[in-house]
Amino acid sequence: MIAGRPAEPVEVPASVAAVVGTAQLTPVWRNQLGGLTWELGDGPQRRFVKWAPAGSGLSLGREVERLRWAARFTPVPVVLGHGADVDGEWLLTAGLPGRSAVDPRWLADPGPAVHAIGAGLRALHDALPVADCPFDWSAGARVAAVRPASMRRERFSSEHAALSPAEVLARLADVPDVDRLVVCHGDACAPNTLLRDDGRWSGHVDLGALGVADRWADLAVATWSTGWNYGPGWERPLLEAYGIEPDPVRLAYYRLLWDADP
Known part of the structure; x- marks a missing residue:
């Protein structure tokens, strides 16, 4: 299953129907694990309801x-x-201003979206206080949770598909030194940055994995997702908008950890 806007009708769970009452639901996202998101209403009063199956x-x-x-x-x-x-x-949740960076408008004009993702991620990292954050998303904590049986190998990218579980674990054991510790988004893929119509970022969504980690844990996934959503050639512009040079070693490590992380 590929994450994205559902192309076919989706069944509304009874618990969601009870919460929204007579409000009209518009499905806007289905993730790879079967989770669903609906939009309720529009304009400044719009809301969103997410559902995660047991x-x-x-x-x-x-x-x-x-x-x-x-x-x-x-x-x-x-x-x-x-x-x-x-x-x-x-x-x-209440809605935020703006539209997802993978809204059709931005898929047709990726430049502003990519810049907003990079700038928005830098602003997030600068704003969230590491010392006050009670949540951990460090490489050490994530690697400790990886087991061969927990690896969803059907979701591995092509560059990692040929690695055996033992090879994955061996590579993950060699954790790069921390570049800069920040509070990471935890799922900094393109869809989770919102943009106003003028192209400026307006907020972030889907923060279920937010926690303290090296900033490259977010940057590896954010840059990677530009290829999934916009095609090749957008990784460097995102890093430029963030204000950093590429780091191939950390990019490779955190992408492998993203594939292996249960």
Whole structure:
């Protein structure tokens, strides 16, 4: 399954239907683990509801904690409600200004979107206080959770597909020295930066893995995702917008960890 806007109708779970009542739901995203996001309404009063099916490994409770912490420092969705039942979890948030960096407008004109992703990620890293952050996303913590049985090898990129589990673990054991410790987004792929119509970044969404780590943990994924969403040639412009030169060793390491991280 490829993450993106659902092309076919999706069933609304009973818990989500109970939360939104008679409000009209528009499905806007389905992730690779079966999680769904709907938009309610439009304009400044729009809201979003996310749902994670039971057994998917997605924890919206973790995201609630991180959103409430990060909202004091940077534009992220405001939590309006959260709950769970035997079928899964739901999370209701207020909308932020702007549209996703993979909105059709920006897919047709990637330059401003890529610049906004880089600038927005730098602003996020500069704004969130490492010393006050209670969440850990460090390479050490993530590698400790990797087991051969937990590797979703069907999701590995082509550059890692030929590696055996033992080879993956051996490479991950050699953690690069930290360049700069920041509070990372945790899923800095292009869709999770929002842009205003003038091309400026306006906020970040999907912060369920937010935590302290080397900034290259975010940069590796953010640059990688430009190829998935816009095609080749956009990695360096993103790094330029962030204000940093490429680091091939850290890029390669954190991309492998992204594939292996359960």
